[in-house]
Amino acid sequence: MTILTLSHLTKRYDKAASGAAALDDVSLSISAGERVALLGHNGAGKSTLMKCVLGLIPTSAGAISIAGHAPGSAVARALVSYLPESAAFHPALTGREQIRHYLRLRGGHVRDADALLDRVGLLEAAGRRIGTYSKGMRQRVGLAQALIGTPRLMVLDEPTSGLDPISRREFYDILDDLAGQGTAILLSSHALSEVEARTDRIVILSKGQQVAEGSLADLRRRAALPLTVSMVPQSGQEEALVAAFPEAAMHHGALSFTCEADEKSKVLARLVANRDQVADFDIQPPSLDDIYAHISRRAA
Ligand SMILES: Nc1ncnc2c1ncn2[C@@H]1O[C@H](COP(=O)(O)OP(=O)(O)OP(=O)(O)O)[C@@H](O)[C@H]1O
Structure with missing residues (x-):
């Protein structure tokens, strides 16, 4: 079931310095349980897209539907949760008090606060003031807040920036659970390696335009970048x-060269034929970093 649909979305700010649209004819849909990453340079339009989806700013053209409802409508607001890039909490409140406050605002029961804090691994610190929390712990308060009411769509603006690798992994584990229960997830990130591993689909924006969209495998196919052997x-x-692989260059004791994806089996056959000379080998497809750099260069 489709949860979010953007059709030819365009957003122009009245006071835009450049006069260019912050979003220009962007179309996208996200189904229940899908995890979609929004990538793009600073100023590409990611936050603008999220603000339009949340109904915080008006669109200039095009349409947005959240399970059939207009963004910002009472029904849409009940279906969508949001974690801003730098969520600010009152430092004098404890984690428990802060979540109870959000529960009251969202019409929930304050008794649910501890279950939410437990879900994000904060139950032990629930009675401490947020002013004493680390960045990762504050981010978890934000996630607990976003989990209120079992949202159908979660919108997360750079949710893992500033988190250590373990906290990032735990954060994505929680998102995976939510997606498993049918929540659609739209997140922006500059951390390509985690997006590569933990999302189903990638949308790349450049200067407000959607320059690529698909699974990592789709983007890899379209970019047609070589493999590295x-x-x-x-x-x-x-x-x-060196004589058997004259096209290879030696770096730090290892030989490497690139080949087209459809030459992989030929390269493998050559490696097998020369196995007495090879202690170890690796054939790497292009990473999302490579694909992103390629698509961004082409769009520029
Ligand atoms: N309130 C505003 N008024 C005028 N222009 C704006 C406003 N907000 C954003 N913009 C412009 O819209 C464009 C897109 O900005 P946006 O914040 O959506 O980018 P972003 O992809 O989220 O960037 P970042 O990765 O830095 O957060 C930029 O050119 C920005 O300067």
């Missing part, structure tokens, strides 16, 4: 391996 020679076999 690297080999570590057996000791004493360097020269023989």
